[in-house]
Amino acid sequence: MGGDNTHSGAPQPVQPSLAFLKLNKTASKQSKSTYNVVSETMAFKSQISDVVNQLYDIGGLKFGDFVIKSGRRSPIYVDLRVIISHPKLMNEISKLMWDFASSNIQKCDSLCGVPYTALPIATLISARQEIPMLIRRKEAKGYGTKKLIEGDINAGESCVIIEDVVTTGSSVLETVADLRKEGLVVTDAIVIVDREQGGPKNLEKEGINCHSVCTLMQMMDILKASGKVDDLMLEKVQAYLQDNNDSTPVYPVTKVNKRTISFETRAEKAPCEVSKNLLQLMARKRSNLCVAADVGSASDLLEIAKQVGPYICVLKTHADVTANFTQDVADDLILLAQQMDFMILEDRKFADIGNTVAKQYSGGYFDISRWADLVTVHSLPGEGVLQAIQGESEKLGAPRGCFLLAEMSSEGNLITMEYIKGTTQMATKYPKIVAGLVCQSLLLADQVGLVQLTPGVRRGEVKEDGLGQQWVTPEEAVIDKGGDVIVVGRGVTAAKNPAVEAKLYRDDLWAAYEKRILA
Structure with a gap:
């Protein structure tokens, strides 16, 4: 039908220049x-x-x-x-x-x-x-x-x-x-x-x-x-x-969708004791903020913990980048966590065979299992890494859990869709030790007991650090990406007053959470 013709109730054959067009x-x-x-x-x-x-x-x-x-x-x-x-x-x-x-x-x-x-x-x-x-x-x-x-x-x-x-x-x-x-x-x-x-x-x-x-x-x-x-x-x-080549989502958004369920209700359904405790803590303290205290000295680590402790649900550490990290420092962290009601997550990212991971987790210089409620784990080595963490936790007799790394916030990371799928499958096979997933988007929406730990968050206009780290806003992390515990690092630790900044993040993140569950 040419543009100059009047409407006749049915399209007419296309005129040149595309009259020669052959449809399949x-x-x-x-x-x-x-x-x-x-x-x-x-x-x-x-x-x-x-x-x-x-x-x-x-x-x-x-x-x-x-x-x-x-x-x-x-x-x-x-x-x-x-x-x-x-x-x-x-x-x-x-x-x-x-x-x-x-x-x-x-x-x-x-x-x-x-x-x-x-x-x-x-x-x-x-x-x-x-x-x-x-x-x-x-x-x-x-x-x-x-x-x-x-x-x-x-x-x-x-x-x-x-x-x-x-x-x-x-x-x-x-x-x-x-x-x-x-x-x-x-x-x-x-x-x-x-x-x-x-x-x-x-x-x-x-x-x-x-x-x-x-x-x-x-x-x-x-x-x-x-x-x-x-x-x-x-x-x-x-x-x-x-x-994703059919009409069924790989990660189904079912009638039971953790995005719209309160932390208190999800805690009741959590098979992992640590995730249950964490969800209850978050609801009790009205905080879904995790501060990443990746600082260079033990004194700085303890000072940051004291300042942000009242506003966080989790303190994330990197013991291997903190000079003079000793078991005495670990004991001080445990005491602060008990006094201020937060958990400790050691971001170790275990990624070795089970036998080696068991030794890295329990024993050695850091003796991580003694003081960290949670650790991060790569699924790349296979199920042996989870079996090792779970086995050592059972020996300890104290509730311990881990976050499986499903996605990262760094630009150009090599994580593939197949890796993500395999990681989520592993998470559902080890419900007692896997407290949640480290990810940038809503995975396993029907697994209400799994906690989504989402890093790469910062207030303000800055969106990257020039070294591959990419940031989103608190509201984007909670509402768009479905994050439960939101990790903030330099946005708090590099601030002139970390306590004031932590409170601002806590308030913004909790408001976003309340908006999400009421949506």
Whole structure:
């Protein structure tokens, strides 16, 4: 349908310059959910490549660690909301979408963009092709007409959905349901990006043909060819898709979701005695702050502990970077912890065979098991490291626990999706000794007894230290990333008055926690 033609109730064949565009008819016949293969024509490939590179340049494609609507964690986030500030690109995308899919759509009496990102795209297509448009509200207004669907609605007519990104297809299906309630026929959806995570298949089950301009991996291949991502990121996204290629999240967000449950309630369900005690302590003290006292001398360590003790739930130590750390210093720490009601976490990051870890944990110069309630552990060596920690703890006769390191806050770390998956599986196999996970995002949301320890947090505008450490705000750590115990280091220890700063962090973090459980 040319832009100068009046609306005739159905799309017309695309005129040159893209009249030679060949859609993959075989793939379309095999599955009406369109994992559409990129056109063989160099012109069309060039258009897609140009759009993808522009999206990257304006921040429409972000790489990091994100929780998307489906509840899954993702190393890539397709954020097409930014295109509203780039009208030329938005116009190119809208034209590309229609040219790509129109010849495969039997009837189109109206268009409806999924709120909200797709609305301006649908508007451009509507105006260019002179096809009526409908708007679906996310919720009906309590005044006026109180309509959920705005526009001229004629029951029995066909409406085509416009969407930016499809993951599981839930947003499209919500829109489809409301349109069908009005008597409209909905059989097609045009989307820019298919994240290859089950969306088109889910839509097909509901009678919707999904026409996607490109897939996530096609975008990654384009960015790799342009030198904008490296092989490591390409492999990370590939691994992510292999683990997330259907409609079921790898880490299910079930009806029992620890994000919205109080620490007191979670403590009742914790199988690890230390995590139970920690959750109770946090609720009792109204603090989810852990201060990382990575200081160079024993006197500084004890002074920091005295100043921040009233405001923290955990003091994190690195005994091996603290000069003159002796068992007398450890005894002083134990006494301060008892007086001020906090736990001690030695950030040892055990990562050796079980026999060696047992010796490192109990005995040697530091004799860590004697004074540390908690330690950090890498899962890389396998289950032997947990068996060693658990065995030594049982000999000690005092409650002890560990945090398994699932993710890190440092830029360029080598942790993969497979490593994260293996780590979470180990955590569930050793519930008596694993108190929680060190991670940057919500993992094992249904395991309410596991405590999420989230590092890399700092107030203010500074986001990195130049040595790979990346920081987020207290609210981002608690609400966006799902953190329970939040680790703050130099933001407190390097402050002119650590006690004052610790109190500010404690207040901000607790307010974020209360906001989270009431959401």
